[in-house]
Amino acid sequence: MTNKISRLIKRMTEEPFPTDGSLYDLGDGNLYQTEDGYTFHTVGNVSLLQNGCSGGNELYRATLKAPTTTTNTKEIKTVSSSYDIFADIVGYTDIKKEFTKALQSVSPVGILLVGPPGCGKSEFLKQIAKAFPEQSLFIDGTYGSKAGIFDKLKNTKPKYLILDEIDKLKGDDQQALYNLMESGRLTKTTKAEHYDIELKCWVFATANNKEDILEPLFDRFERYFLGQYNDDEFKAIAVQRLKKEGIQDEELALYIANAVLRGLNRKNLRDAIRIARKCKTFAQVEETVQTMKKYSNLN
Numbered sequence: 001m002t003n004k005i006s007r008l009i010k011r012m013t014e015e016p017f018p019t020d021g022s023l024y025d026l027g028d029g030n031l032y033q034t035e036d037g038y039t040f041h042t043v044g045n046v047s048l049l050q051n052g053c054s055g056g057n058e059l060y061r062a063t064l065k066a067p068t069t070t071t072n073t074k075e076i077k078t079v080s081s082s083y084d085i086f087a088d089i090v091g092y093t094d095i096k097k098e099f100t101k102a103l104q105s106v107s108p109v110g111i112l113l114v115g116p117p118g119c120g121k122s123e124f125l126k127q128i129a130k131a132f133p134e135q136s137l138f139i140d141g142t143y144g145s146k147a148g149i150f151d152k153l154k155n156t157k158p159k160y161l162i163l164d165e166i167d168k169l170k171g172d173d174q175q176a177l178y179n180l181m182e183s184g185r186l187t188k189t190t191k192a193e194h195y196d197i198e199l200k201c202w203v204f205a206t207a208n209n210k211e212d213i214l215e216p217l218f219d220r221f222e223r224y225f226l227g228q229y230n231d232d233e234f235k236a237i238a239v240q241r242l243k244k245e246g247i248q249d250e251e252l253a254l255y256i257a258n259a260v261l262r263g264l265n266r267k268n269l270r271d272a273i274r275i276a277r278k279c280k281t282f283a284q285v286e287e288t289v290q291t292m293k294k295y296s297n298l299n
């Protein structure tokens, strides 16, 4: 594997530490700060800090500009583990942070991920639902029930409403969702039924097309538009993701990624995953890709 790819994987898989002036005790007697979240530089030693800020130690004041928190190695683990629920997702560190903040917020927040197929949108929702199974209601917009999302919401009263492919939801359901996000109330008035209940609900959603979402509903979300991966990102993600499919050999994983990119002329991780599940040698990958190529234009 090229150094470039390994550097990229390293960068994409490691969460940066906060760059807010926090002080880090890495256990060697020195105090550190970081400006980029990855590299640390010494800014004094632990004993100075232990003397206390109010002690007016000159060196401490001169070298440590506006420290906001002190952190020891134990706390460093806590900081990084706050994004752990998204550990299976490669990259998107900034978006992981925003989800983490939203999940910890006191009042409801709505986040919508919009983007092309295969860019990891649903993976975010799956990880949230997995981490909070009791509090989450997962609805796939493509399987909207006849009763719509009302009844499910009324029966389960989830804290987190997780909506995959919100753009596929029926107009009525989009309207109900808008009302919920706007008022914090779930209301329904039909001949058969009437209710108006309070529901404090965080909504996390995905969509391929913003055009199919009611404008007022779209407006209630904090939106993140994800683009298609470039070739290097695709390869780096494939190497990580295919480990979950039992491909530990990074050369083989890269070979599969390249076969999808160059052989099939696609940038679809789902193709890479399917091939990885079936093929465990270079020859098997080659054979499968040749067959896929041969029959790829029949439809």
Ligand SMILES: Nc1ncnc2c1ncn2[C@@H]1O[C@H](COP(=O)(O)OP(=O)(O)OP(=O)(O)O)[C@@H](O)[C@H]1O
Pocket: 088, 089, 090, 091, 115, 116, 117, 118, 119, 120, 121, 122, 123, 124, 206, 207, 208, 237, 241, 269, 270, 273
């Ligand atoms: N950044 C990533 N890290 C790890 N796995 C990823 C990443 N991006 C995509 N994948 C994997 O690729 C596959 C497709 O991703 P996902 O289902 O999240 O796509 P999507 O954006 O929801 O696409 P669609 O619009 O077609 O539903 C999944 O198996 C997912 O695990």
Ligand SMILES: [Mg+2]
Pocket: 121, 122, 123, 164, 206
């Ligand atoms: Mg999806």
